[in-house]
Amino acid sequence: MFCASWWLGLSVFLDAPITTDENAYLFQAHCFADGTLARPAPKPKRMFPHEMLIMDDQVGWLSRYPPGHAAWLTPGVLAGRPRIMVSLAALLSFLVMGRLGASLGLSRFLLPGLLLVSPYFLFMHGTLLSHTSGLLAVSIMLLSYVRLKQGGSVFFAVLAGLAWGALFLNRTYTAALVAVPFGLDALVDLARQRTARNLAGTLLFVLASGLGLAGYLLYNHLAVGDPWTPTYLYYQASDALGFGPRPPGQIPAVHTPAAGLRAMWDNLLLLDRWLFGFPGSLALILALGLFGWNRRWSPLCLAVPLCVWLGYVLFWFEGIRIVGPVYYFETLVFLLVLAGFGLQRLHDLAAVMSRWRSLPVTFSWLVVACCSLLFSRQQAGVLRAWQEMGGQYRALLAGAPANSLILAPRVEGMHYVSRGMAFNPRGLASDPLVAATGKLDRRILAGAFPERTPYDLVVDNGRLRLEPFVDKTPISYRFPVADTFCRTGENQGDTTAGRQRVARAGVHPPDWLAFGATFWVGPGDYRLQVSLQMDGVRAEAPLMVDVVTDGGRRVLARRAVTEPGNSLVELVFQVSRSTRIEPRIYYNGTGTVVAKMMRILQVEDDRRFEAAGS
Secondary structure, three states, X not given: OXXXXXXXXXXXXXXXXXXXXXXXXXXXXXHHHOOOOOEOOOOOHHHOOOOOEEEEOXXXXXXXXXXXXXXXXXXXXXXXXXXXXXXXXXXXXXHHHHHHHHHOOOOOOHHHHHHHOOHHHHHHOOOOOOHHHHHHHHHHHXXXXXXXXXXXXXXXXXHHHHHHXXXXXXXXXXXXXXXXXXXXXXXXXXXXXXXXXXXXXXXXXXXXXXXXXXXXXXXXXXXXOOOOOOHHHHHOHHHOOOOEEOOOOOOOOEEOHHHHXXXXXXXHHHHHHHOOOOOOHHHHHHHHHHHOOOOOOXXXXXXXXXXXXXXXXXXXXXXXXXXXXXXXXXXXXXXXXXXXXXXXXXXXXXXXXXXXXXXXXXHHHHHHHHHHHHHHHHHHHHHHHHOHHHHHHHHHHHOOOOOEEEEEOOOHHHHHHHHHOOOOOOHHHOOOEEEEOOOOOHHHHHHHOOOOEEEEEEEEOOEEEEEEOOOOXXXXXXXXHXXXXXXXXXXXXXXXOOOEEEEEOOOOXXXXXXXXXXXXXXXXXXXXXXXXXXXXXXXXXXXXXXXXXXXXXXXXXXXXXXXOEEEEEEEEEEEOOOEXXXXXXXXXXXXXXXXXXXXXXXXXXXXXXXXXXX
8 A cells, every 4th residue: 555655656646746735734744854933934925936935024934724635744744755644644544444344344455445445545645645544544543433432441431532633633624523422422422431430431531632733823822923823825815615605806705505415416426436446436435334334333333424515615626627626535434434334234235245235345345446447447547647747846856966046936737736836845945946037027937046046837738847047138127106105295297207206395395205116126337317307405414315115224325415416316326136226316395306216227337237227
């Protein structure tokens, strides 16, 4: 099972994520591996847009998700192969399911055998999604709970509670839904068997579960400063449960009960195909569950999937579906137990046929295995084609020169991951470092990290390659002073060419005549040109023109101006790396000042400056 998961991850999924969620888990796992909860937010943040990552000056740079799955991946990150932990989860789930089957009176090979012929189980473990470790937690929880109720040590109560806590720290909403039928089952069993041992086991189960809740609240407090604000809601408050309108710009704009039920139906149809690779898989499992109904355990194993299916009606997103309905994955444990009860009863009935009993069993397994194999082969081809561009990108980054900066546009063939091109698992220490080109000029991006060698990510006939980035074009901006903010003066004129800002003594008080307009510039020498017309400005109260950065805390150049008439005031300044600058004008309350245009020009020598200014 370990090898199957590993092979699928590398050969079908091409060692590339199918969603930005997986990148978010990896990012947080790298944070944990480096001994931190969050990295400092990068500057400029627009260089590194990535869906599912919080990038905030207050809380830093971290995943929007609870810490459980990232913590599970951390040993793999430390070993240099995060995928090891998903393959390990597949193996452990396989073994736990065998032990669970034996505890329920089934053949210890029955439930693992069902996992082997389930494309749903196999393909999910080719991803890095959190549902993989979630399934392991659920299977341990159910096994421990069964052993507890069968008279086992109260240690199993603690283990069941800890497993639920691990699930809560991973798939929080799913854990809450799973807790409902387990809680009811525990209360009903306690009412039937009012013994001190049963009471102690129930209390230990609850207390151990509470450790997961406490850990969740502590993580929220450490991550965002408020234990009651989950990181995923800090990232996007509109991801809360419920029906009604969503914030402007969100898709869908309104979440309704009808939409939630429709999504549930679509996911159940998908589950019906993915469970064993043929339509009717879910119907077959439910029929087997009814046929082999176990009075003690079947109600619980049916109630958990129903709670999860209905619970996700409240959530606006139907989930990623390319590997089956991901939100339902943790219910697989309970569905297979239901199927196991039915298959065990069929096996027992066939025992009276002594000589021929193995034939229908063998034939049934062969049919299911063939259906699963054919479906898996088809889906492997679909997934490999889906992952082609992502696999190329992953391999290209892995082979990039050391200490490089990759300037990456959004590549549509990357599907969901196109919203996370700038993935840097170790933050600014990542090698290579990837910057998105969608919001800033590539010259600015390259200049932000002058110590790195920049490369362009180029798409050429469906193939990705890196090219050295070389662009010596001077950076320049031209804009009316009237387009900036002001605290004194007034705008005059209607057209762009005729608009100007005017300040007059006795009418307008001393204050900022122009400020608040910021511009990114790369490393180099620059000149700020300001077109002014002045009259009566006194030497003791001159007009001040400057260029600042860091919100005005650092002055790059400043000049006092008093000359009357029309003039083109120039300031020379220099920056060593990409910086956001702010040109400003301060009116000291004397004379009349008319400010017209501003220009920011990058220059290497006077001839280039003259050519740019002509």
